[in-house]
Amino acid sequence: MADVVVPRLNTNDRTYVLLDWLVDDGAVIRRGDAVVVLETSKTAEELVCEGAGVLHHVVAVGGECRPGEVIGRVFAAESERQRFLAAAPPSGAAAAAGQDGVVLTGPARALIEELGIPLERVRALGRSVVRREDVEQLATPVGPAPAPTDAVPGRVHLLPRSQQGVAAVVTESHRTVPAAFTAVSVDVEQATDLARRLSRSTRCLVGLPELLVKALAGLRERFPLFFGTNYDGRSVRLVDGAHVGVTVDVGTGLFIPVVRDAQEMACTQLADVLMDFRERATSRTFRTADLTGATIVVSLQGEADVTVAVPLVPPDLVCAVSLGGVRRELILDDRGEVVPRQVTTIGVAYDHRVVNGRDALLFLRETKAALEAPTTLAGVR
Numbered sequence: 001m002a003d004v005v006v007p008r009l010n011t012n013d014r015t016y017v018l019l020d021w022l023v024d025d026g027a028v029i030r031r032g033d034a035v036v037v038l039e040t041s042k043t044a045e046e047l048v049c050e051g052a053g054v055l056h057h058v059v060a061v062g063g064e065c066r067p068g069e070v071i072g073r074v075f076a077a078e079s080e081r082q083r084f085l086a087a088a089p090p091s092g093a094a095a096a097a098g099q100d101g102v103v104l105t106g107p108a109r110a111l112i113e114e115l116g117i118p119l120e121r122v123r124a125l126g127r128s129v130v131r132r133e134d135v136e137q138l139a140t141p142v143g144p145a146p147a148p149t150d151a152v153p154g155r156v157h158l159l160p161r162s163q164q165g166v167a168a169v170v171t172e173s174h175r176t177v178p179a180a181f182t183a184v185s186v187d188v189e190q191a192t193d194l195a196r197r198l199s200r201s202t203r204c205l206v207g208l209p210e211l212l213v214k215a216l217a218g219l220r221e222r223f224p225l226f227f228g229t230n231y232d233g234r235s236v237r238l239v240d241g242a243h244v245g246v247t248v249d250v251g252t253g254l255f256i257p258v259v260r261d262a263q264e265m266a267c268t269q270l271a272d273v274l275m276d277f278r279e280r281a282t283s284r285t286f287r288t289a290d291l292t293g294a295t296i297v298v299s300l301q302g303e304a305d306v307t308v309a310v311p312l313v314p315p316d317l318v319c320a321v322s323l324g325g326v327r328r329e330l331i332l333d334d335r336g337e338v339v340p341r342q343v344t345t346i347g348v349a350y351d352h353r354v355v356n357g358r359d360a361l362l363f364l365r366e367t368k369a370a371l372e373a374p375t376t377l378a379g380v381r
Helices: 078-087 106-115 119-123 132-136 161-176 189-202 208-217 267-283 357-372
Strands: 002-005 016-021 034-039 044-048 053-057 070-075 179-187 244-246 296-300 319-323 327-332 338-351
Touching: 034 070, 053 078, 070 078, 106 132, 132 161, 179 189, 179 357, 189 208, 189 267, 189 338, 189 357, 208 244, 208 267, 208 296, 208 319, 208 357, 338 357
Parallel strands: 244 296, 296 319
Antiparallel strands: 002 070, 016 034, 034 044, 053 070, 179 338, 319 338, 327 338
């Protein structure tokens, strides 16, 4: 008998929701078959089975499960499964579905009861499986929300599961990473001109984010500590490639998918990858593998009104770089004449236990130099 065991899918969540069984209870499966879908705060992840035989569901659709928990068993034959069922107490693995076939996950059902939302409104969502986040879309309390006696009465805004995941990372970062921050102003006249020319010639939308990712990837060999991970008080793990996490927020939650081996990509390839990230964020179809493995993070804060942004250093990383919005400035050129230019601000937040301020400034100056003379960024390496 083999077990289907829940792996640790991310560091944000203590529990996951069993969203769907892809194989019926009692069905025959092969080694490597995808059998179940688990929902984290960021993704829906399929798990494959390492054994072959007859699958038995231990945890029901809609149930919560923890890393290391057994949610299914695989028997060599149906007769073996039947002997197990005869000897074991009922497992409650039947799906929590109503007469109309709509499955309510445990967290969704609890929230429906807490808020007193009529089931008719839930069914009107048109979903076969209703999750907590779906119910949160309907979360308008029937009456005034209870509040502590010293609080101002008002409605309670329920944070979606994805934002709760962000909160966990932010809390852990501020608790564990003594971060410092440095920023410099960058003339991006040549960079924006290069991005426009690349976009026209390749019909691929290239912008400052792609050029910045390319510039940072080229600095890994000279500044390996900035790409280090897993500081343990005495050492940092160094990596062979520049795996750049890039923030994406299109209104469906904050995601940090990873561009792997960015140093091997041309800017047009990076543009394709970042566009795919935005599409995946819109449809919420990221996999856990898309969101793990970063060794440095780029926080994109490119709205025109943003002058300086201080990024968060995720736990286990050393460095995060921010890109502000582009603005116009008047400067004196070499002849003493006033001329306009386009500028932005790039900043680096860094774990001060690993990196010192002098090296942070050198790192930013090299990034600035690459963006202000960007011709080498157009191609691979």
